[in-house]
Amino acid sequence: MKADYIVVGLGLAGLTFTKELEKNKKSFLVFEDNSQNSSMVAGGVYNPVVLKRFTPVWNATDQLNIALPFYKDLEIQFNKKYDYPVDIYRIFKSVEEQNNWFTACDNQVLSNYMSTKLIKEKYEGVLADFGYGKLLNTGRIDTKTLLEDYRNYLSQNNLIRNESFEYSELKITANGVEYKDIIASKIVFCEGFGLKNNPFFNELPMQEAKGELITINALNLNIDFMIKSAVFVLPLGNNNYKVGATFNWKDKTQLPTEEGKNELTAKLKSVIDVPFEIVEHIAGIRPTVKDRRPLAGKHPKHQNLAVLNGLGTRGVMIAPTVAKALYDHLENRIALDQEISIARFL
Ligand SMILES: Cc1cc2nc3c(=O)[nH]c(=O)nc-3n(C[C@H](O)[C@H](O)[C@H](O)COP(=O)(O)OP(=O)(O)OC[C@H]3O[C@@H](n4cnc5c(N)ncnc54)[C@H](O)[C@@H]3O)c2cc1C
Known part of the structure; x- marks a missing residue:
């Protein structure tokens, strides 16, 4: 089969990136093996203030301006409540x-x-x-219900395979990547802490x-x-x-x-x-x-391999912003902000 993208991992990072693909009418296939569960267990709280020191969370207002409409759209898509202001x-x-x-x-x-x-x-x-x-x-996103609903929706549309992505099977070609029966233009890795097993990106300081x-x-x-x-x-x-x-x-x-x-x-x-x-x-x-900022960007040698990770303690607020920035970088060549780009470590 052919697809524009392969996405590895469907926590908040994978979900937010995949929604960008949907919005822009790109075809994709997701791999998810339930080896990590940060997004499934998260408290889901969004709060723009650091409550130890009473300082603003980094880019809080911009992040919320993107995040709240993002979750609202999903409420409309699935006709269910995920955002509980509290x-x-x-x-x-x-x-x-x-x-x-x-x-x-x-x-x-x-x-x-x-x-x-x-x-x-x-x-x-x-x-x-x-x-x-x-x-x-402030409020709480019910991330578990949201992810369950989104994974079901992908299943019904044959857009997800519930299996481990095997890195050794990935072939990098002149025009993109091949993985088993799939030919894709790009692959985006969203494995959360599972990044440690990814031979292409495991040097990033997670x-x-x-x-x-x-x-x-x-x-x-x-x-x-x-x-x-x-x-x-x-x-x-x-x-x-x-x-x-x-x-x-x-x-x-x-x-x-x-x-x-x-x-x-x-x-x-x-x-x-x-x-x-x-x-x-x-x-x-x-x-x-280590610097408490997300990880987004292309592999320095293999330009069709990208990563979206490092959401840390505040994935609910940050993920929609970073997913959009990565999509714009990959498809529209818009430079990533240095603070989130993996170039700062490579
Ligand atoms: C106890 C706890 C409380 C939290 N509370 C909050 C909170 O209140 N508010 C907030 O904003 N954030 C909170 N967080 C942080 C938040 O959960 C994370 O920032 C965010 O969920 C990370 O999302 P992710 O998609 O990067 O990673 P994950 O959710 O870990 O998703 C990665 C996915 O990739 C899959 N995967 C990995 N490797 C492979 C492979 N080889 N093949 C196939 N699939 C693979 C995994 O199974 C997993 O589903 C909390 C986290 C924890 C642990």
Whole structure:
């Protein structure tokens, strides 16, 4: 068979790139083997403010301006809800933190996202002696449901093969690539942390950042906003809350661990003081880069091979922007921003 593109991996990177192909009427075939699951387990939160330091996320406004309509289009395509706007309440640990918050509110970018009102209300079960600062224009994308729906749609249209892409079978030709029975003009690799197994791009400096999450049921907790403190506590409805996430820079497995669960439970107990039951425990590896910027671009020798990766901790916001930039680079020769181009490492 012939296709314009082969896409390897269908997490957020693969999905956003494939949508660009659809939009531009390019033919493609996706390979997906479920070897990584970062996008399937992600909290899915989009939030334009770094909540440790009260600084803006890199290019936050531009990213959101592209991301929110992108997810809206998918809601229309599948007639389903994926975007759940939810306020984030940052618990203050001290008066000093309150002051830092209000200083940050003066920043031109941050003022769009940070409320200047100190929230002093008491909410049953939540430990917040110094009150909260509220973020605006934040929410959660249900990435798991979205990916499941998109993969089903690709399956129904024979656009996905649920198998591992075998790198040793790839032939690079004068006009593109050949892989088993497929002849394609280009191939884009979107394997998340699986990039480590890709002989064409595995020299890129990816660091594993394993994350674990638990879902709890807490009958006496009744909040409809997300709390951010030592952990985030994200309401899912029916008294269920997602709680996360850990950061582990050494463990390369995707298995949930006792250690991760204990860490989350201990931190959660510093945020809420009502009983809870753990109903789910999941883990995945965030594809993180040492300079915390995405990885996009063509292979320096083989111009028909490209990569889209390094979405790190904020794939929901960044992926649509970077996918569009890579598409424009490959098809319309628009230069990639140096900050996301893999040329910075090669
Ligand atoms: C615990 C946790 C919480 C997170 N919370 C958030 C959050 O709240 N907000 C946010 O924005 N981001 C969050 N993230 C980060 C986010 O998940 C990532 O930025 C993003 O999902 C990465 O997407 P990706 O497509 O690059 O990688 P992945 O989702 O890992 O997708 C790569 C895909 O490639 C496939 N693949 C790999 N190798 C092959 C092969 N050889 N053949 C076929 N298929 C292959 C894998 O099976 C996988 O489906 C979180 C991550 C974790 C782990």
